[in-house]
Amino acid sequence: MQALRIALGQMEVVPGRPDLNTRSMLDMIESARVKNADMIIFPEMCVPGYFLGDTWEQRSFLRDCEHYGRLVVEASSGLCVLFGNVGVDWSKTGDDGRVRKYNSFFISQNGELRGGDNFPYPFRIKTLQPNYREFDDTRHFYSLRKLAQEMGVQAEKLLQPVNLEINGKLLKLGCILCEDGWSDDYNLEPIAIISSKGPVDLFVNISSSPFTTGKNSKRNRVFSRQVRDNGVPLAYVNNVGIQNIGKTVYTFDGQSTVYSGEGEIIDHCPPFSTELKIIDLNLSGGLRVDGPAAVPDDWDIGSIQLALSYGIERFLSSIGMGRVVLGVSGGIDSAVGACLYTSVLGPENVLLVNMPSRYNSTTTRSLAARLAQNLGCLYTVMPIQESVDRTVQQIVDTPVVSPVSDDVYLSLSSFMQENIQARDRSSRVLAGVASAFGGGFTCNANKSEMTVGYSTLYGDLAGFLAALGDLWKHQVYDLAHFINEKIYGCEVIPREIIDLVPSAELSFEQSVDEGKGDPIVYPYHDYLFRAFMEYWNRAIPEDVLDWYARGVLEENIGCAKGLPGKIFSGPKEFIEDLEKWWGLYTGLGVAKRIQAPPVLAVSRRAYGFDHRESQNGVYFTARYLELKQIILDRRRDSLPQ
16 A cells, blocks of 8 residues: 555653553544544553553552553554553463563454464564563563564564555554663664564554653664664654653653655654644655654754753643752752743742841842842742751750760761751751642752762752752853853843852852862763763773873763863862762762652653662772873872982
8 A cells, every 4th residue: 555644642741540541542543534544553561651660560459450551452443552551471471480471562453363373472572572661561571572582483484474455455564662662782782673574564562751851853763764774664653751760860851753665854843742743754755845844953952941840840840840949059959940840830830939048148148139030930038057066056055965974965077067058958847848839849950969978968859859969060151151042031030140159158268259169070970970871881090090001081071072181180089079079970979869859850861770889889990000100100100319
């Protein structure tokens, strides 16, 4: 057949709510039927949701998913409905001894399931199961590769097209699920294998793929190449909404796309929106009249702003929170956070609280007030010095009774007193104000701070969501510029906040008026920390020191050329700095991150389950210690005797 009218059902999937998801699907099916679609395609796991944790171990929930799946099948009168659901084989077990589950692709038509004529089940199952980053598929689902091994056949034998009859003509579908299209690092290529069993008329990839900066651009390159190699059009359908894996919250951007047989993009759905898109697809491979469709760039700061705003809105909606309290210091992080929450909730539902101590300058106090005025938010000032002094006095003046000696008294260093200020702001003021305001209070920590634990437990690390927790400091600044220029069209974030030296203002040693600020040199450390945390082959001090010794450090971490030489006077200072931050990242920082709020993810690796870590303590490899000694000895040898 030459032409096919398909409907892309880019829907919001609510995790763990097959009832709500099925209702959305039935509405879309009816709309597609009215528009004379031959086929409607829904995302992967659109009935149950995807990131459900150990909900997958609940047998009653699995039966519920089957029930709602049958309702979708019954609704397929007059058109073909393609959708994702859990496929259950109650007669078999998985590797965990529980009932066997498959991540499945269902094809229904006229009230019946199709595809069982050349496959062990009346549905297709995922071949390549991701087990990296946020994914944990092998914990719960049995793959096609495992099924083939159990049956004593090659996986290639099970990768067969689905035979359909539409409008009196045969249509051969290549049905794959998400990761099956990302086969470059696997020893199987499902698209190529199914294509060899053809001729295939159309490939369909149903996905549940979270947003990551730049991911859609890469997907278009990968899928376009695969389509060109096989000469078969492809329809990719992804969901929108948010899902979480406990400590990490993901947005799903949709970006459902149809590719011609030449690999060109015919059409696509806009990101982060529910849409039923009807496309008349020429299966012979011809392009739309006006040429390939343009797709938005998802590498820029605008795509991050969109993902954050969408994620905040959906997260607040999911937990039933309509009001937010946010501590504003006059600094960049709280300013950007205030703008994001205000754009989602409206200024009447956002209460900004400035909590000065004796160390907070008039500069930052006035900037916090100007920000609130520019946004039109509710605003209050609640000084903390009196309560901090009272806490300090109570601790140092109260005796600690010892059963074997005289009473002793505790003492507080200046560093300890800094932390008391941070905890007083969050645990006392913001928590109490949030309760009175009928909302929750936010965490303003960024990714740089979370990496090395430059935040206070139960203080500035507290809150219900770390919306900026996946942004490096330079991205926070980029976002501030974008908010001013593109969202508000004016300096809603005062320019002075952007120009101000970043500082916690917890002591006179952090005076912004004197240009004193955080110990993190963000233009360098942002990139060093990113190498530790985000790189696919993650860097450790051994790698960093090797790059430094060979003069390729800047090239490998991405910071400005020559910057380390301006910061450090020599190898000794460079090594001391490296060991300090590595020690914090793998030491106390881990303990703090375990107790941190959920992070809203936008990058290639976010804190939480996406960055699985153990409290193992600080370690330096033997090669690092050897390199360190060589570099330091070389420096000593160069000194005049």
